[in-house]
Amino acid sequence: MLYPLKFHPILKEKIWGGNKLKTILHKKTTQENVGESWEISTVNEQISIVSNGQFEGESLKGLIQKFKGKILGESIYQEFGDQFPLLIKFIDAKTDLSVQLHPDDELAKKRHNSFGKTEMWYVAQADENAKLIIGFNKDTNKEEYEDFLNKGKITELLNFEEISEGDSYFINAGKIHAIGGGALIAEIQQTSDITYRVYDWDRQDKEGNYRELHTDLALDALDFKAEDDFKLKYALEKNKVNQLISSKYFTTNTLSIDQSTERTYKDLDSFKILMCVGGKGEIKTNEITTTISLGETVLIPSRIDSLFLENVSNEMKLLEVYIK
Template identity: 35%
Template sequence: MTQQIQLYPLLLVPKMSKAIWGGRALVERFHKPGLPEDMFGESWECWDENPVANGPLAGRTVGQLRARLGAALMGEFDPARLFPILTKIIDAHRNLSVQVHPDDAYARRVEHQENGKTECWYILEADPDAALYLGWNRPTDRAEYERRVVDGTLGALLRRVPVEPGQAYYLPAGTLHAIGAGIVLFEVQQTSDLTYRIFDWNRVGGDGKPRPLHVEKAGDVLDFSAARFSVMASLTYELEGLQRTALICDPRFWVERIDVDAVGGEVDLEGMPLVAMALGAPVRIVYGEGTVELAAFQSALVPAGLGNVHFSASSSREAGLLAAAPPADHEALRRRLASAGVSAERSGAFLEQFAAARGAGQGTVKPLAR
């Protein structure tokens, strides 16, 4: 089957999700499908159930293509497993709930699911006074947490972090967090929907009832130490004619911003599938003898079997895209930075901040589980 199909970048149809905290930005400014009255909170850009919009594989889902194409799509990642990352655009017209996600071990032991959820955010839009809630503003413990949930004073311990477009934030499993009102962001996460809601701003759901809380399970997985990080330091480098900015490096995914001009340059897929989303202007993807046009804020899944692709600005002199992928191994990004002439000192400092955020001290990034 894989030999009968010429691989090409797969444009994906997003899954739109309504939410009590959502708004109109996804339809009005990010060109997503929807009716005038729809209040969408999320556009699921790439996950196992997204159908393909273009070419001979149109209508088939990412999950179906995992099974049919195998390594041609998934490269070194086991095609029998769920697509390893899920990407979204989130419109927080109002505050999201204060919540936490479990790690892999807890997810398997308690929820009987393969993945917990570590995630990251890239800020696309933010009102002047918009902020995230990330972690605790001082060390606490489970007893105080449970007491403050009961008496309604948990908000006094939340750390408020003002944000600006272009910033990246890293949220290891166990991090207390909420997206504040007035923010639109791009999210990359492990493929999991395990969320333990702690506080929902005293509002009700669509059924007129308060949404359920998960105080006990949240207490099991919360990191009660004071927050160790804020916005992550990025690392900009040039490779194959492209300006690339490394934003996030986790054992399960890496995220970069790639800026292109009309000439553009090549990206080595490093044996893994790549998710690409154009930012404010269209991007051209050239592969072999073919070309795919990626509209502003549209996402594509680039099969690993293509080896490398060429990105360039499509209808303007400059364009940008966000790229995310599971790493081929724990040294993949370090090798890429070295090939671009980045010093070991600079790359080491960039990578170490993620280990520190995970509470791993001087530990290195662990290999991606296969």
């Protein structure tokens, strides 16, 4: 019988990583400068392993091969096969990430035989004065962009956004961006690990090396328009579904739970993901109770079409993700 699935996080040290994944989200690790926790993944050689219940120790990819549409949803399995269509992460930026962008589906397929990368960010925690870079601060073009980049003045073209907990942003493929130091982010994205890094703050690793840049590849992928289309506005009603974004790649809602709340998905042919970004609680399905607390992520197979969410703190805050 399928049940809510938890996974061992895949933790990654990064030159810009910090310790919030350990101190705030309670990830168990002895690593230093941990920048990413991959919560749900079937990216090559980075495949999630179940940590709870009768399938403990089995891989997500193996379970999809076995149960197919009963996990993903029938239509999603027909489109994506054994690949989980989303990559779910928590990101801790102690210092600024590189300025980067991602190709869209068409370009990524042509160059890398991969999906593109459209993504969204939810700010789980932010230090004072923390910022994100999203897009340009004015319309530009290839020639002006290359001129600023070559002169080391690219930041003069970029749009900086001050952030606070609960802010959320949708990043289309092609939009230049960077997570700034002091930000703890929940990231939901297409399954893709293709990044075009264009500026890395002139920093070196501990061996004195600069990280690879992809300035030529980025030129054909960049969106040079300064469109104010990224910050998401949403309601904050408790014990109700508050939609953040609905796109062809994923739908994300917020749920603030302080009393028993039923969620039904009878008309939804999709898996569901619950990411806990505040408090703790329980997920009750078919007499099975699964705990969830800050920093944990749970995959609800498509076959499960109803559940109850129970708060066991002052308030449990969840991101709910699916495809429709």
